Amino acid sequence: MKLGFLVDLALCMGCKGCEVSCKVENEVPLSMWRLRVKYVDVGTFPETKRTFTPLRCNHCENAPCERICPVSALHYLENGIVNVDKERCIGCAGCVMACPYGAIYIDPETNTADKCTYCAHRVAGGMMPACVVACPVEANIFGDLDDPTSNISMYIMEHQGNVKVRKPEKNTHPKHFYTSGGEVNLNPLASKREEGYNLFNNITHLKHVGGH
Template identity: 45%
Template sequence: MLGLGAAATVIPITPVKAAIGDQPPRRPGMPGKRYGMLVDLRKCIGCQACTVSCSIENQAPIGQFRTTVLQYEVNMPDQSQAAMLSLPRLCNHCDTPPCVPVCPVQATFQREDGIVLVDNERCVGCGYCVQACPYDARFINHETQTADKCTFCEHRLEVGLLPACVESCVGGARVIGDLNDKNSEISRRMAENQADVKVLKPGQGTKPHVFYIGLPDEFVDGIDGQASVRLLDI
């Protein structure tokens, strides 16, 4: 019969609860900055260069991805043939990330510049953050057995480089920058296209900081999972 030895330590695990409003203090980041990403779907050609470059840069296990481009086959009422929509997906680095407060060991945390990261030395692989994320942007790394996701390539940002996905984007669809700087490219583009800028699942109250231009209204709240091809009737 198997049981706990007398010296065994039992770590209490808090039930999964997306306590969005109960955010712990942010940790230091790049002072004065608030990073966000803008994805212009009018320029995305679905080539998956971002997916490949991210995998090479961050060495995610085969079959697991920090970012990818989902392909949607859309049935348009006024067209005989379905249209295809390419939708890049990644961690939304939310302003009130539900993945942070549910972590029982505080391995998932947010920096002052808005970037959400995982301390793999603390993570116990419980998967609570994976369940709490409404954007299906997290996974348990098959090799490390800890939580994994997009980091905005913060190791590149800190030395003045672009994230791998932005640098490799063939159509220039991805833009990253400081939202606190009104003169940054991302702030300028968002101001120019203010009426067309949308986020995924705004009703979740997470305040995502990955923004989209050209996102059909039907996709705003109707996106789930990581399937590569889906059929959507509009």
């Protein structure tokens, strides 16, 4: 078994239900996140569009966080989940610096590393991760990548050529996939201010158009 995650960005509407359910289920401190939904606005007024991208641990097959941990607090479960053992963690933050996705944080209450674990405690009990259950449009798809009949495997087959991962050049081999997303969703450098853009002038233009 090799568990993986896929987000259909064409369905995600940015409601943040997944983000909130993750915080509640895992008692994540208010100032931290295991899962967050990134908003990216593209285009120029009046032709603009807002896109949404849920970001979480990628549970890489070649995970830098697992390799760098000196006490094996970051470790693989048999189902492929990269888990965190808080009893072993010494709070050195090596994993935080090693992760190319910014998915790990140091819990200010326990001073130990924490991140998305695909709700490993729920999965062990035969349940889906909290974010999957909370999504009203079923944009979050979770399952066994080794099972060709699983929902996620069939989804990947149906969307061949349109399945992407974040930062493939890092060779971490993520088990977290996205479909229906462009560069602006997965590449932070793809979203930039247009040449000649001036925030003050744009606000002034909007006020003029609105008659205020």
